[in-house]
Every structure is written in structure tokens, then in C-alpha cells.
Amino acid sequence: MIRRIALFVIAVVIALPISSQQWQLKRVEAIVGIGTSSIYGDLGGGSKESNMKFITDITFRNTRPSIYTGIRYRIKPNYSAKLNMIYGYSKTSDYEGSRNEGRGFTSVSHLFEISGIFEYYFLPELRRLRSAAMFNRRGMINDYSFFGAYAFIGMGGTFYWPEINYGTPRAGDEYKNTMGVTVSLPLGLGLKYIISDKWIFGYELGYRLTPSDFIDGFISPSSKRPDTYWISAFNLNYRIPTSRRGIPIFLDKQWRRARF
Numbered sequence: 001m002i003r004r005i006a007l008f009v010i011a012v013v014i015a016l017p018i019s020s021q022q023w024q025l026k027r028v029e030a031i032v033g034i035g036t037s038s039i040y041g042d043l044g045g046g047s048k049e050s051n052m053k054f055i056t057d058i059t060f061r062n063t064r065p066s067i068y069t070g071i072r073y074r075i076k077p078n079y080s081a082k083l084n085m086i087y088g089y090s091k092t093s094d095y096e097g098s099r100n101e102g103r104g105f106t107s108v109s110h111l112f113e114i115s116g117i118f119e120y121y122f123l124p125e126l127r128r129l130r131s132a133a134m135f136n137r138r139g140m141i142n143d144y145s146f147f148g149a150y151a152f153i154g155m156g157g158t159f160y161w162p163e164i165n166y167g168t169p170r171a172g173d174e175y176k177n178t179m180g181v182t183v184s185l186p187l188g189l190g191l192k193y194i195i196s197d198k199w200i201f202g203y204e205l206g207y208r209l210t211p212s213d214f215i216d217g218f219i220s221p222s223s224k225r226p227d228t229y230w231i232s233a234f235n236l237n238y239r240i241p242t243s244r245r246g247i248p249i250f251l252d253k254q255w256r257r258a259r260f
Contacts, residue, residue, distance in 0.1 A: 026074075026239040029200070033068035033235030037088025041216030041227040043105050044092050064090045068204075068233040072119075077126045082117040084156070084186075086231055092216050107164040107216045111229065113208070115156025115186050123149035125194060148192035148200075158184040158210065162217025174219040182212035192237070200237035206230065 044062065066088030073081050093106040125148035161179050188206030195201055208229045213219045215227035
């Protein structure tokens with residue numbers, strides 16, 4: 001009996017540091033996703049009578065698909081860095097019922113964003129297990145929870161291609177049907193559902209601030225603020241095994257072969 005207890009204590013002592021460092025062996029995540037994109041510029045807009053213009057600006061008629069891919073690197077259990085590449089497009093128009101319906105302009109803008117993101121997990125994916133809860137009949141279990149949630153902020157560059165249909169040009173308006181590039185500031189929230197120690201399903205919603213007023217290809221004399229856009233995405237994440245040096249194992253092997 002004493003021998004069994006001693007063996008159990010030794011196993012727990014050995015397993016504790018291994019479990020606490022499990023995230024270090026899977027620091028890297030590959031991400032793919034699909035979602036929506038919506039641009040908010042000088043076209044359309046809520047009705048003149050509305051006192052909640054930002055809310056009434058959100059319409060399904062202007063929402064279009066987006067494609068999302070990225071790579072995430074876990075710095076600490078609560079902190080990650082991520083590189084995003086996103087394509088999306090959106091239609092904006094002076095639709096019937098908007099405050100600018102008499103103008104009758106329409107615009108389709110294509111977006112391609114490359115951004116670096118910092119994530120803070122206020123609901124970490126890792127859970128703290130009591131030593132007795134670290135084992136089942138098959139051995140040591142993983143220390144991942146079912147859910148994770150985070151806030152993010154970052155900086156990137158956005159290429160945009162507006163195609164505006166404005167009919168007869170008006171005095172004082174500015175139009176642009178050529179490619180442009182602008183700085184973008186992403187910020188938002190994300191949620192993860194942990195399927196297994198390798199696969200994660202997630203959802204992310206992010207707002208993009210920009211200094212450009214030409215994303216929709218149009219600036220009116222009454223424009224008071226730059227254009228912005230939203231990106232949402234349902235995504236699938238795959239944890240890539242990493243070496244003790246924090247890089248994917250397959251790259252570590254290639255590096256060792258090239259070195260020796």
C-alpha cells in the first residue's frame with residue numbers, strides 16, 4: 001500500500017510540470033475561416049429621423065462574404081500574437097429609406113488586409129487541474145478547457161479597390177475608382193470552442209478603424225469621419241506541434257538537417 005502511494009506521488013510530481021507546460025508544445029495554430037465584411041462610409045446610412053444612426057447603418061443588404069486565414073503564436077497562456085490575411089468585399093448604396101436615397105449612388109469595394117494582432121485571453125483555454133484530476137484510466141489527461149475568449153487589438157495595412165457608380169458628377173464631391181492602401185487598426189473580440197487538443201472552432205468579430213475616406217470611392221463635402229469596416233469570421237484552428245525551442249517540429253527538423 002505504501003509503495004503504491006509513493007509511486008502515485010512520484011507520478012504526480014513528474015506530471016505537474018509536464019501538464020503546466022503542455023501549451024508550450026503546441027504554441028502555433030494555423031487558422032482558416034469564412035465570414036462577412038461590411039463597409040461604413042459616405043453612402044447609404046440610417047434614415048434622417050433615426051437617433052441611432054450607427055445602429056441603423058448596419059444592414060444585411062450591404063454585407064458580403066469574407067475569407068480569412070492566419071497563423072497564431074502563443075507567447076504565454078494568456079497572450080498570443082497573430083498574423084492575419086483577409087479578403088472581403090462590401091456593397092454600399094443610397095438605398096430607399098436611407099438619409100441619402102435621393103442621391104442614388106452605389107459602390108462595391110474589395111478589401112485585402114494584412115495585419116498583426118495581439119490577443120489577451122480573459123477566459124484562458126488552459127484549466128488548472130487538481131493533481132487527482134490529472135489522470136483517468138488511460139493515463140494523464142490534457143489540461144485544455146472547453147472554451148476560450150479573448151480581446152484583441154492590432155495594426156495592419158489594407159488594400160482597397162472601389163468601384164463607384166455615381167451617374168452625373170456633382171460639384172464638391174470627390175470620386176476614386178482606383179486601388180488605394182491605408183493603415184487599419186483592428187480591435188474586437190473572439191471566442192473559441194476547444195474540440196480536442198488539436199482542433200478548435202472559433203468565432204471572431206472585429207472593427208477596423210482607418211484614416212482613409214476613400215474606401216467606398218467617394219467623399220462628400222458633408223463627410224465628417226473616415227470610412228471604417230467590420231470583419232467577422234467563423235474559423236477552424238489547428239494546433240501544430242512545436243519543439244522545445246517554440247517552432248513547428250517539421251521546421252525544426254529541416255533547420256537541423258540544413259545545419260548539420
